[in-house]
Amino acid sequence: DQQVKQNSPSLSVQEGRISILNCDYTNSMFDYFLWYKKYPAEGPTFLISISSIKDKNEDGRFTVFLNKSAKHLSLHIVPSQPGDSAVYFCAASAPPYDKVIFGPGTSLSVIP
Amino acid sequence: DAGVIQSPRHEVTEMGQEVTLRCKPISGHNSLFWYRQTMMRGLELLIYFNNNVPIDDSGMPEDRFSAKMPNASFSTLKIQPSEPRDSAVYFCASSSNRAYNEQFFGPGTRLTVL
Numbered sequence: 001d002q003q004v005k006q007n008s009p010s011l012s013v014q015e016g017r018i019s020i021l022n023c024d025y026t027n028s029m030f031d032y033f034l035w036y037k038k039y040p041a042e043g044p045t046f047l048i049s050i051s052s053i054k055d056k057n058e059d060g061r062f063t064v065f066l067n068k069s070a071k072h073l074s075l076h077i078v079p080s081q082p083g084d085s086a087v088y089f090c091a092a093s094a095p096p097y098d099k100v101i102f103g104p105g106t107s108l109s110v111i112p
Numbered sequence: 113d114a115g116v117i118q119s120p121r122h123e124v125t126e127m128g129q130e131v132t133l134r135c136k137p138i139s140g141h142n143s144l145f146w147y148r149q150t151m152m153r154g155l156e157l158l159i160y161f162n163n164n165v166p167i168d169d170s171g172m173p174e175d176r177f178s179a180k181m182p183n184a185s186f187s188t189l190k191i192q193p194s195e196p197r198d199s200a201v202y203f204c205a206s207s208s209n210r211a212y213n214e215q216f217f218g219p220g221t222r223l224t225v226l
Binding site for chain 2: 034049089098100101102
């Protein structure tokens with residue numbers, strides 16, 4: 001049973017518009033969440049994270065929103081750029097934070 | 113720092129053969145993770161080590177898979193005997209306890225079992 005779900009396998013967005021990637025989780029013990037980005041033939045790289053004590057964390061064009069009651073988080077990219085085209089993994093962690101559980105990923109294509 | 117190093121980058125083998133994947137974590141990192149990525153299951157955690165000690169191997173698919181970490185700078189993931197369903201990309205990642213879950217991934221090994 002998947003504890004971290006990304007129900008959209010793929011997403012296409014026009015350059016300059018907003019990209020919204022969604023993630024849902026089932027384990028109520030998760031209280032730290034991360035997004036990773038992966039280009040073809042490379043390993044995933046850390047993008048942004050959020051603790052459950054916050055409902056928003058922003059880093060440049062990337063913002064992650066957390067809705068604890070709905071067990072839902074989303075990653076917003078504004079404005080989207082062609083270089084953002086990649087697979088985005090949502091991940092979650094619970095105490096003692098020794099490991100993370102990854103979702104299946106969403107492939108984002110930003111069309112010039 | 114060179115980052116996490118994995119070898120080989122590509123491996124093609126025949127069913128029944130032994131396969132050994134290698135990983136060198138970032139110096140100073142004390143946790144090491146092995147993942148497998150497939151289209152169907154995404155990124156699955158197979159096993160992780162902390163200070164060279166295996167902590168959780170519940171993700172290892174079956175007894176054909178084994179992993180070792182003989183020292184802080186080297187780990188192996190072995191599949192014996194290999195089967196076609198083991199074909200996937202295998203990633204190694206490392207992290208520091210100070211980095212609060214931020215894991216640094218290697219480039220992966222693409223394994224094809226014919």
